[in-house]
Amino acid sequence: MVTIKDIAREVGVSPSTVSRALSDSPLISQATKEQVHAVAKRLGYERNELARALVKGTSEAIGLVVPDITNPFFADIARGVGEVAHAFGYGVILCNTAESLERGLNYIRLLRRKRVDGLIITNATRNDPVAKQLAGSKTPFILVSRLWEGIETSYVIGDDHYGARQAVEHLISLGHKRIGFIGGPAAVQSSNDRMQTYREVLQEHGLTPQEEWIRYADFTQRAGREAGRRMLSLTVRPTAIFAANDVTALGVLEAAEDLGISVPDDLSIVGYDDISYASLPRIQLTTVAQPAFEMGKIATDWLISTIVGRHQRLLHRVLKPHLVVRCTTSKPST
Amino acid sequence: MVTIKDIAREVGVSPSTVSRALSDSPLISQATKEQVHAVAKRLGYERNELARALVKGTSEAIGLVVPDITNPFFADIARGVGEVAHAFGYGVILCNTAESLERGLNYIRLLRRKRVDGLIITNATRNDPVAKQLAGSKTPFILVSRLWEGIETSYVIGDDHYGARQAVEHLISLGHKRIGFIGGPAAVQSSNDRMQTYREVLQEHGLTPQEEWIRYADFTQRAGREAGRRMLSLTVRPTAIFAANDVTALGVLEAAEDLGISVPDDLSIVGYDDISYASLPRIQLTTVAQPAFEMGKIATDWLISTIVGRHQRLLHRVLKPHLVVRCTTSKPST
DNA sequence: TTGTAGGCGTTATCAA
DNA sequence: TTGATAACGCCTACAA
Helix, strand or coil, X not given: CCCHHHHHHHHCCCHHHHHHHHCCCCCCCHHHHHHHHHHHHHHCCCCCHHHHHHHHCCCCEEEEEECCCCCHHHHHHHHHHHHXXXXXXXXXXXXXXXXXXXXXXXXXXXXXXXXXXXXXXXXXXXXXXXXXXXXXXXXXXEEECCCCCCCCCXXXXXXXXHHHHHHHHHHHHCCCCCEEEEECCCCCHHHHHHHHHHHHHHHHCCCCCCHHHEEECCCCHHHHHHHHXXXXXXXXXXXXXXXXXXXXXXXXXXXXXXXXXXCCCCCEEEEEECCHHHHCCCCCCEEEECCHHHHHHHHHHHHHHHXXXXXXXXXXXXXXXXXXXXXXXXXXCC | CXXXXXXXHHHCCCHHHHHHHHCCCCCCCHHHHHHHHHHHHHHCCCCXXXXXXXXXXCCCEEEEEECCCCCHHHHHHHHHHHHHHHHCCCEEEEEECCCCHHHHHHHHHHHHHCCCCEEEECCCCCCCHHHHHHHCCCCCEEEECCCCCCCCCEEEEECHHHHHHXXXXXXXXXXXXXXXXXXXXXXXXXXXXXXXXXXXXXXXXXXXXXXXXXXXXXXXXXXXXXXXXXXXXXXXXXXXXXXXXXXXXXXXXXXXXHCCCCCCCCCEXXXXXXCHHHHCCCCCCXXXXXXXXHHHHHHHHHHHHHHCCCCCCXXXXXXXXXXXXXXXXXCCCC
């Protein structure tokens, strides 16, 4: 690899002059700048960002931790993050935890060892051991979509209570009385909030769900399918299911198919997120839409502003989701 | 941030001793090791990988460039890459080019400046200016799914000719004579190979497609939908369409819906990749399956072996895809 | 406008 | 078994 020393030797100046010339310092004459750039190009010089980061104390990289990159919701967040990160010249180190708490821990440690300038965390869970550790550190970070509890942080989330309310009230207004819920891991705040609101809304309407109508999956299609299959095999089964995310909802759709239950005639399904596959003609999933791409962008924008020191306030952004009624919900059959 | 010097001072030894103790050198006494580790833990020491990389000449990070992270095919590759990379203690820097050649170029430059130890490239295109540059460098890299032409590299790809043949012969065996093709960007090798084979197979069966039955989209759902809409609005329209990837195929499915054309009765559709959404009950897309996750794993495995110098041979891996017949294909209506 | 020198946090070499 | 010392490649006062 060619270094500034090589260029310096070639041009006949000192390494510092080369360094300054390459970073376009006003102290350097036009003539030398041109020479330096020419030689740099000829030699194929690429600045060593590692060395630069070491001395400048900033790596121009941010870490992004996601629980499942194959979930389009997180893929979209990742896209948003990449978009603005790269616009500011920052790199993005992506870590996929597969919903494993342990991996999440390891990745965050790895990212901090790599001295990323900031972190975007989308896999926050309750009692996350990393929470306090990170909160007590200097590394700026921001939570997206999922929250820790009892810890002051910046975040960009959707209003899960509001969204869940839209979903459940929609089902109730259609006339459903037996409404089930399939959530994500119990330690995930957003899933819990949706569940809690689900319970509340039912109660407000004088409805009490059986305990078997409430299940926890892990936000994957497979788990959604299994949970759905179990729930739909009950002797008294729900006429509608609210799934805590679209991927799970699609799993439930599969389960219904498996059991020969027709949607929406015999079962209504509402998802959450509005991933692009939810709107496919054959799917037409009724769901609660969240602006994933936007969330990634907002978070990254804030993070980088914080890194470069333009501000240091916390950011609390709660986006209102909205219900998109499509074709997986209808009146219950009588 | 706490450094080895801080630990050294605290313990009362030299920095080099601390360094050795932390990397578990056999030269250090058990007693000091324990002391050092204790203090390191107490102080919350995290090794600075930047500094380490600088002196060791290896960053323990690999770069991954994908054309579209929201395409589950690439998300799955990314998952595979992450899986084995992290198993070996490597970080993954993800770059999403959104099918832009210019971005691809910038990202690869960025990654090289960050001194990644190797690259996994899934966005290769014909006449990629980065190709020769990279081929002439010391950084090991491997292409996945998409190839450059005329350049000796390592790669893990699917057999596109074989896959496309399965798809088109399937349609022909069903009795289709008017078969269309919707590909990705013309500069993408895999898309081209599928197209070429599509032409060949038709020819072998004495069929000649009209030129309007061949369209290039950009591997997105939206473009697939538009191209599909145009093709299906022709006065003489194909009775079957082979799309160069599933995302495009889903777009075509939408287009058919838009125009009130029923699938598979009035139009058969075959996709490529077998992303998880292709097998949804309501979708049941007939498609050519590729093991994306596996491809990511194989490539990364090879890359890291090369990095650590276990070998330096090129890897040429061509995986045979297989046709999965589902419900979007049937005999043409008469 | 340019050069010198010191340092960023590690690791590696050579002595002790 | 441990300690100096010199790198790694770059940036930045401070001097010239």
